[in-house]
Each structure stands twice: as structure tokens, then as C-alpha cells.
């Protein structure tokens with residue numbers, strides 16, 4: 001008794017079963033983690049395995065001698081008093097056709113099918129099954145072994161994932177359009193505010209105008225971040241002085257947080273570290289990180305250390321604050337787009353940083369102890385790779 005059968009699981013793995021003798025066959029048959037049935041040419045079940053027993057539940061007493069459509073609770077079988085195989089739809093039934101094809105010479109025949117089944121509460125459920133039919137001989141008689149895998153769950157998961165990513169890309173497109181469209185009106189407002197300030201020269205207006213400026217600044221930031229996030233570009237490499245960029249970002253941030261007393265320290269192992277990088281993208285990164293640090297430190301007690309240290313191959317820049325730190329729960333989510341704990345946050349800053357640094361073939365990491373501040377470290381190669 002030697003028989004060879006092949007079947008494919010939904011993961012695409014190919015399995016080969018070599019049935020050496022009845023006992024080995026029995027053992028494999030019993031232990032297959034798939035609904036496995038031996039049926040005759042009328043599709044009546046002669047034998048079923050442990051998994052089938054579990055799948056159909058303990059109260060499905062009449063598996064033996066029942067037709068496959070009946071035990072699967074196929075809608076087409078249910079509607080016809082004569083059972084499985086009698087209805088119009090049965091002509092195209094894949095369970096039957098696979099079996100027929102297996103009988104007509106193919107060792108194994110596999111198909112994916114949609115079955116409408118009727119559950120215990122008489123509700124119609126749509127299922128997806130992978131059906132493999134294998135022609136076998138048991139006790140000298142030609143039979144069909146049906147291996148059935150319910151893949152409904154896998155399909156549901158895949159569909160929901162696809163739906164999610166489609167939604168995300170639509171969101172991306174929409175964001176990009178809105179962000180782009182908002183740029184022009186914002187520049188116009190900025191110009192108008194600047195002109196009013198210049199012409200009015202009125203100290204009473206000073207505060208309001210400053211406010212308009214900051215808000216425009218913030219909006220521009222959000223838009224730029226969104227645009228950077230949705231249409232990330234490869235870096236435009238130039239020779240840049242990293243220390244100057246860092247100093248510039250610190251000054252810009254201090255300006256933005258002019259109301260907050262924060263101590264900043266810059267330390268470089270070399271004042272003229274030159275690297276090959278995209279200056280605009282790096283400014284984006286440092287500005288984001290320094291802004292985040294300013295956000296979390298306490299007025300009057302805040303201290304932010306910015307360090308740059310280079311060797312022949314790479315540069316490490318760290319931005320360390322003594323703010324509230326990051327909880328263990330949040331630390332893994334930090335670089336995800338749209339993750340924010342701030343009322344007015346976009347949650348895009350760090351994901352943009354990560355994209356830019358990865359684009360420069362570098363790394364960005366964070367270390368933090370809740371209550372003891374946070375430290376972001378960036379390493380990038382000093383030469384374009």
C-alpha cells in the first residue's frame with residue numbers, strides 16, 4: 001500500500017504525503033489539522049478525522065453517510081430535500097468538481113470556493129474554503145480524500161488590512177492636497193501681518209501681531225510636516241556644517257518659545273564638522289526634536305543639551321532634555337505617524353524625523369525614564385553612502 005499525495009495549504013506551502021501503510025495513513029489522516037474526509041463517488045462521507053469532528057461540533061452526529069453539502073451546511077444542499085448535488089448550483093460546486101477531477105486522474109486537485117452556509121440560528125454565512133481533493137485507495141476501493149480548510153478568517157483579515165491601507169493612502173492624498181492649497185493663503189496672511197506691523201508701528205498691536213506670526217509659523221510647520229510625510233523625497237546631498245544647522249535650529253526654537261525660560265547647551269567635539277547631507281531635511285529633524293524638548297521642559301527649570309560628536313565615518317547628535325520623560329507604554333509608539341499626547345500635536349514630527357534619518361542611511365533612537373527626561377540620539381554617516 002503506497003500512495004503519494006500532494007496538497008497545498010493556503011500559505012502556499014506544498015506538502016507531500018507518502019502513505020506507507022494503513023497505519024501510517026490512519027495516523028496522518030487523524031492528525032491533519034484540516035477538515036479531512038474520505039468520501040465515495042456519491043460524495044457520502046465514509047470517514048472523517050479529529051479536526052472535522054471538532055469543526056462540525058459534537059452535535060453533528062450524522063457525519064457518516066451524510067453528503068458533504070449536508071455536513072458543511074451548504075445553503076444549496078439545505079434548500080433541496082434530496083440534498084447535496086441536486087440543485088442547479090451544485091453543477092458548479094467546487095467541492096464536487098474537485099472530487100471529480102481528482103477521480104479523473106489528477107493526484108490532487110485544489111480550489112478556492114465561496115460557500116454559503118446556514119448556521120445553527122439559520123443565518124446565512126459566507127465562507128471561503130480551500131478544497132483539495134485527492135484520489136486515494138482505502139481497503140482496495142478507489143475513494144476521494146477531501147481536505148478542506150476554512151480560510152474565511154484569513155480573507156477577512158486581508159480585506160480589512162487592504163481597506164486600511166487604501167484608506168491611509170487616500171488620507172495621504174487628501175492631506176497633501178489640502179496642505180499644498182493652504183500654503184498660499186498662509187503666505188498672504190504672513191505678508192499682510194508683516195505690512196500692518198511695519199505701517200502701524202503701534203505698540204498696542206504688537207502682541208496681536210506677534211500672535212498672528214506664531215500661529216502662521218505653527219500652521220506652516222504642520223503643513224510642511226504633512227507634506228514631508230506624504231511625499232518624502234530622497235535627500236539632496238551637499239556639504240553642510242552640522243554645528244551651524246544645530247545653532248540655527250536652537251535659535252529658531254528659542255524664538256518660538258520666547259515666553260519660556262529654558263537653558264540650552266551646545267557641545268561639539270569640533271566646531272566645523274562638515275558632513276554630506278540634505279541641509280533642509282536635517283533642519284527639519286533638529287527643529288522637530290528641539291521643539292519637542294522645549295514642549296516638555298518646565299519653565300525656569302528646563303535644560304536641553306545638544307551634543308554633536310563625529311569620527312571619520314559617522315556623526316552622533318543627541319538632544320537631551322530634563323522634561324517629564326516618556327512612559328514605557330508610549331515609547332514604542334513614538335515614531336508612528338499621528339501618535340501624539342499633545343492637545344494640538346500632529347504626531348507627525350518624529351515619523352518625519354525617522355523617514356529623513358533613514359533616508360540618510362542613519363538611525364534615530366530614544367532613551368527615557370519617566371520623570372527623568374528623554375534623550376534622542378541620531379547617527380548618520382558623514383559621507384553620502
Ligand SMILES: Nc1ncnc2c1ncn2[C@@H]1O[C@H](COP(=O)(O)OP(=O)(O)O)[C@@H](O)[C@H]1O
Nearest residue numbers: 292296325340341342345346347348349350374
Ligand atoms: N522630548 C520628549 N519628551 C517626552 N515625550 C516626547 C518627547 N518628544 C516626543 N515625545 C512624545 O512623542 C509624541 C510624538 O511626537 P511628535 O511626533 O513630534 O508629534 P507631536 O509633537 O505633534 O506630538 C509627543 O506627543 C510626545 O508624547
Ligand SMILES: [Mg+2]
Nearest residue numbers: 288292349350
Ligand atoms: Mg513634535
